[in-house]
Amino acid sequence: MAQETFIPHLKKTSKNMQFLKNSNRSAVLCALALKKASNRTELASYLNLTRMAISNIVNELRDHAIILEVSSTENEGEMDHIPNGRPPKQLMLADWSISVICINIRRYSVSCMLMDINGNTKPPMTRCLPAHADNAFLMETVIKLIEEARETFPKIPIIGIGVSSIGPLDIYQKHLLNPPDFRNIRDVDIGAPLEERFHLPVYLDNDMNCSALAELYFGAGTACRDLVFLGFSAGVGAGIIMNEKILHGFGGFAGEVGHISINPIGPPCPCGQKGCIELYTRGENILENTGAASFEELNALLDQENPPRFVLNSIKQYIDAMHTLMVAAANSYDPNIMILGDIDIAFIKRFIPDLEEYMNSHMLNHGYKHIKVIPSALAEAASLYGAGSIVLQRVFEGELSLPMPCGG
């Protein structure tokens, strides 16, 4: 573990030699963190760089105890299969050499967790947001959680703080705007107070975008470049990853697929439209419509030999809306995989074969591609992992650099 605490800084992208060095180093960190390469030869091939360029970067990061080099003889077995010469030394990023603080702001609670560049985590800590919680209470809670995390693990060098939150947000100003039904909390500057208090860069993004990125890096989407994460809790929304980046749109509001109106005579939605997808597919409406108190209860009902008729009717309406949503998302974004999350995994899993079949046979241009549907691998932790992932993405893209002797 690197004992020295790095103080990172932000810089503008200028395409000079420094940019080049920084960009290639970031690419090496990314390739090793996300397991796209595990030795110098693979790095050179994956990044289309010379062995010399790779070696310069790897040696420098090794000297800073960020990269560990392991002779394969130190590993178990497999020596017999090397055809000739010594096996290449395996490279890995040292656990906790580059680490981030993850904050997840939910409607009724705030969580904090330390995560490193390999996706290792420390146990999260959660505090409730009581009914009287206001802006000051929220920020005090966040700050206390971060202080506790740092005090508990004082030797872990932190390079940034990522915050995932219910929206709407101004992700550029790092402000929480005006989420509906959110205690007495609205119009909160998240970024500046944390940056001032902790002297670390702070990034903010909505929970769906964060979850999507976390699945790309550490969850169900590690083999993909283009994925859609659909979340179904209090609202329905999507986090879209296109070409390994979050699709933000102009104001950071892209992915609100829950507010596509799919029925002109459907019930009114607070957004002003009628029959929005969200009204048929969000978690609390499913429970209300089936009369179940929880997803455990609903799962038990559905496991019965003859589930009640009204439950089946309600599930039919739910599945019809899910069909429309998933075809709409497939046609709008054309992802490689679609991940369903932010909902009881045992419940959603039972419908996945049908949903995947329907979507793939009803999306336009079907027959030319197949979109895989899978449940979230990170489940309820997706958004918390995602908070850290938005910081790591800045490292991988060279926007957030580690101050090394040679610059950065």
Add this chain to the structure above:
Amino acid sequence: MAQETFIPHLKKTSKNMQFLKNSNRSAVLCALALKKASNRTELASYLNLTRMAISNIVNELRDHAIILEVSSTENEGEMDHIPNGRPPKQLMLADWSISVICINIRRYSVSCMLMDINGNTKPPMTRCLPAHADNAFLMETVIKLIEEARETFPKIPIIGIGVSSIGPLDIYQKHLLNPPDFRNIRDVDIGAPLEERFHLPVYLDNDMNCSALAELYFGAGTACRDLVFLGFSAGVGAGIIMNEKILHGFGGFAGEVGHISINPIGPPCPCGQKGCIELYTRGENILENTGAASFEELNALLDQENPPRFVLNSIKQYIDAMHTLMVAAANSYDPNIMILGDIDIAFIKRFIPDLEEYMNSHMLNHGYKHIKVIPSALAEAASLYGAGSIVLQRVFEGELSLPMPCGG
């Protein structure tokens, strides 16, 4: 005009010195072509590069007669307003120094046009696709059009061929797949025969994506980074530009917003769903539903003091569907502007104030942003301009480089 014909070549992106040089030169070409900067100072500021770096690139391109340097004294007026010293020399790209061939494959015709990096064009030539047209006929038509264009303007150096086409397409293999109702044409390799015949790189993309990029470069979206182009001819689809790039998705099929089902008891759609947006909003259905033979006739009907009741009812249904479509597109992609095209401009223009108002008051998170709605500036030529634009984008991104003495 540069008299020498450049033979460009493709190369892999490798982040070495050559990449840097190429990347910065491409950025200069892009900034000048798209009027983001017009002298060395503005270039340095816009691209965050040193004056020295800019001068090296500018001088090299000037020596190749690609950049023209014009003293402001040669321009009209404005001298009085320069506070001190000589005014900076204006830079511009020489007309027809970097040029492309644009091919647009439509359902009943093929068009060909020469375009340069500044968006200047030569008059297009169009050939019909008769009922008996098959794959061979299509490719012979395209090849003949290109030969004619080159013979007509033999001194214009061409760097690539762009093809925009009705879909579905495999844009990566450069194949036209199986468009519905497309003569006897299906499964056509577009790329290889043209590359072999003309020794030029060929790019293929669908008409909506091409139109969107053309509007970004030369049309209604030049001030934007994130836009949605909605087209309403035989089908309804979208071209999405996010962060100045086409949003393709995994297979190149993104943007098919015409096949979002907005009415579960609507008419059946050939895609397999019911009540798809396309059924209510595509050009031919509007005419059929209002009983008008053409948009000229429909416009005349709507200009009457008391248009027929059934026409108004039909228009009401059309507008309701447009509302749902545009809110869905705003919520899904969060663009800065939305461009309506591939339809009679006089017809669509009359509804734009209502559409813009409805969308901006019904999209989620309204109040935090305003999306402007505008008619296509390139109108029926958007897709043809777009064919050239997908080649220029490769130049701007450094993927397609001009072979210069110093490499590229």
